[in-house]
Every structure is written in C-alpha cells, then in structure tokens.
Amino acid sequence: xDKPDPTHHTKTREKKExxxxxxxxxxxxxxxxxxxxxxxxxxxxxHLTMNPSDAxxxxxxxxxxxxxxxxxxxxxxxxxAWLFKILKNNYINRFRKNSKEPGKVDYDLIKDFYHSxxxxxxxxxxxxxxxxxxxxxxxxxxxxxSLPEEFREVxxxxxxxxxxxxxxxxxxxxxxxxxxSRLYRGRKLLRxxxxxxxxxxxxNTDNI
Amino acid sequence: MNCKKxxxxxSASVDxxxxxxxxxxxxxHLSECKECSVEFDEAKKTKMIIREKIIRxxxxxxxxMSVMQLTSFSTKEHEDTLLYE
Ligand SMILES: [Zn+2]
Numbered sequence: 001x002d003k004p005d006p007t008h009h010t011k012t013r014e015k016k017e018x019x020x021x022x023x024x025x026x027x028x029x030x031x032x033x034x035x036x037x038x039x040x041x042x043x044x045x046x047h048l049t050m051n052p053s054d055a056x057x058x059x060x061x062x063x064x065x066x067x068x069x070x071x072x073x074x075x076x077x078x079x080x081a082w083l084f085k086i087l088k089n090n091y092i093n094r095f096r097k098n099s100k101e102p103g104k105v106d107y108d109l110i111k112d113f114y115h116s117x118x119x120x121x122x123x124x125x126x127x128x129x130x131x132x133x134x135x136x137x138x139x140x141x142x143x144x145x146s147l148p149e150e151f152r153e154v155x156x157x158x159x160x161x162x163x164x165x166x167x168x169x170x171x172x173x174x175x176x177x178x179x180x181s182r183l184y185r186g187r188k189l190l191r192x193x194x195x196x197x198x199x200x201x202x203x204n205t206d207n208i
Numbered sequence: 209m210n211c212k213k214x215x216x217x218x219s220a221s222v223d224x225x226x227x228x229x230x231x232x233x234x235x236x237h238l239s240e241c242k243e244c245s246v247e248f249d250e251a252k253k254t255k256m257i258i259r260e261k262i263i264r265x266x267x268x269x270x271x272x273m274s275v276m277q278l279t280s281f282s283t284k285e286h287e288d289t290l291l292y293e
Contacts, residue, residue, distance in 0.1 A: 031276075038275060042267035056271045063275045140261035158223060159258040165225045184219040191254055 030070055033079045034063070040161060041083055047156065048091050058094070062087040081167040084157070088171065135197055143193035151186030154179055209237040214244045222251045 041062060045055035066073075066086055073082055144152055150172075157168045169176045214237045220226050221234055238245050 035275060038267045038272060039264070042271065043265055046265060052268075056268065059267070059271060060274060060278065063278055067278060135257065135261060137261050137263050140257060141263075144258065144262065155258065156262075159255050160262055165220075165223070180220050180225065183223070184216060187219050187251065187254060190258075191250075194254065194257070 026070060030067055033073075034066055034070070034083060037080045037083055040080060041087055044084060044156075044161070045087060045091070048088075049095060054095065058087060058090055061090050061094075065090070078163075078167055080161075081163055081171060084161070084163075085171045135194060139197045140194070143190055143197065146193055147186055147189055151182055151189060154182045155186050155190065158183060209233045211237075211241060211244055214238070214241070215247065218244070218248055218251045221248065222255050 038059070041059050042055060045058040045062075046052065049055050049058060062083060066083055073079065144155065147155070153172060154168055157163045157171065158165075163171070165176050165179050169179045172179065174182075214234055217226060217230060217234050221231065226234060238248060
C-alpha cells in the first residue's frame with residue numbers, strides 16, 4: 001500500500017485558498033466596476049418596462065449574467081455601457097416579444113406610474129421662469145415617450161445616461177452616423193412636443 | 209458654412225461630438241450668425257431639460273441587497289467548504 005503523502009493535504013488547501021482569493025479579487029473588482037451602476041441600470045430598466053417589479057427582475061438577471069461573463073468585459077472600457085447592453089438584450093428576449101404594439105403609448109399608465117413612485121423622486125430646483133421650467137416632469141416624460149422608440153432610445157442614452165455616440169452605436173448596433181442623425185431628428189420632434197406644452201401654458205415660443 | 213449646414217450640426221455639437229474640422233467651421237459660423245447662435249442655445253437648453261426633468265429613481269434596498277448577494281454567494285460557499293472540510 002502507498003504511504004499517504006504528508007504534503008497532499010496542504011497542497012489541496014493551498015490550491016483552494018488561492019482559488020478563493022482569485023474569486024474574491026473578481027468580486028471586489030466587480031463591485032467596484034459594475035455594482036456602482038445599480039441605480040442607473042434600475043432607472044433604465046424602469047423606463048423600459050414601466051413596472052418596478054419587472055425592472056428589479058431585469059436588473060438582477062443582468063448582474064447575474066454580467067458576473068458570470070465578467071472575464072469577457074474588456075478592461076478599461078466603459079463598464080456601464082457594457083451592463084446597459086446586457087440589460088437591453090435581456091429586455092428584448094424577455095419582455096418585448098410578447099408586449100403590445102410598438103409606438104403606442106398609454107398615457108394613463110405613465111400617469112399612474114409617475115404617481116405611484118412620486119414619493120421616491122428627487123425634485124429639481126425650479127428657479128428659472130422660462131417656458132422650459134414651467135414644464136412638468138410628467139409632460140417631459142410624455143413628450144419623450146411620444147417619440148418613435150428608435151429616437152427616444154438614443155436621446156435617453158445620450159442625454160440622461162451621458163453615453164458617447166460610439167458607446168450608443170455599439171449598444172443599439174447601428175453606425176455612429178445613424179445615431180447622430182437619429183438624435184438630430186428625435187430632438188427636432190421632441191422640441192415640437194415640448195413647445196406644444198409650453199403653448200398650453202400661454203408661453204409664446206414663436207420668438208425662441 | 210451656411211445656416212442649413214450649421215443647423216444639422218447643432219445636435220451633435222451640443223454633445224461635443226463634432227469632428228475637429230466640423231467644430232471649427234461651426235464655431236466660425238456661430239460667431240457670424242445670430243440666428244444659429246440662438247438655435248444652439250435652445251438646443252443646449254432642451255438637452256438640459258431632459259436631464260433635469262426626467263426623474264431618477266434610487267434602486268430599492270431589497271434590490272441592492274440581492275445584487276450584493278449574487279456576487280458574494282460563490283465565495284461564501286467556498287469559504288464554508290474550506291471551514292467544514
Ligand atoms: Zn446661421
């Protein structure tokens with residue numbers, strides 16, 4: 001019979017501990033790089049699904065997948081953009097397939113949505129008195145959501161999330177030139193919508 | 209550069225996404241054209257209004273906890289195996 005190797009046990013231990021250290025390293029990096037974008041991801045998910053519990057599921061799924069594939073994340077690139085892309089793919093696979101027709105906006109749903117989460121909202125200061133500042137959160141939201149999805153999406157990613165054209169192009173899988181022209185056209189439409197609301201309040205926007 | 213061409217560039221200029229040459233020509237036109245300057249300021253304002261008026265929500269505490277758990281589960285499991293081995 002073989003004599004048991006006295007070093008065997010310690011060797012396994014060392015191997016296990018170093019594996020664990022590696023895993024811990026990965027976790028630290030993941031929390032530092034990825035988990036810090038939790039609020040932004042939740043917001044994006046909320047605007048896509050319009051439903052807090054679906055949004056939570058989507059974010060969880062995204063982080064689970066992101067952690068599993070964290071090794072494929074190209075270090076030094078924008079992690080937030082990487083996460084957004086994963087979230088969007090998840091959303092398309094899971095929700096959009098069986099959703100209602102695209103382009104139709106249910107304004108009552110938006111209203112309910114805004115009212116139901118009003119308490120957790122962060123108010124901005126409204127010092128200025130020009131027509132833009134008279135607009136309600138809800139109206140800007142409605143105006144944004146009245147745009148065709150391809151326009152709304154790029155405006156959201158650019159203006160709200162602050163991504164570069166290159167990052168957005170990668171996310172929506174279109175050339176940078178397309179992103180640029182969608183933003184141009186989308187903003188034109190959006191401006192008309194916003195001015196429509198402003199007129200409602202009696203602001204004369206003709207000279208602006 | 210004429211007003212028509214400058215008008216098309218306003219959107220990308222607000223985002224700081226013009227090429228160097230485009231930007232030089234665009235700024236030159238702005239310095240000579242009042243109308244396009246006003247348009248440019250309006251475009252900046254529209255971008256700002258979207259950023260300000262669209263409400264940002266904080267992720268619920270339960271979600272934060274569960275995401276933290278997702279990423280610490282495997283190590284914990286690993287540590288447990290080490291401990292009870
Ligand atoms: Zn001009």
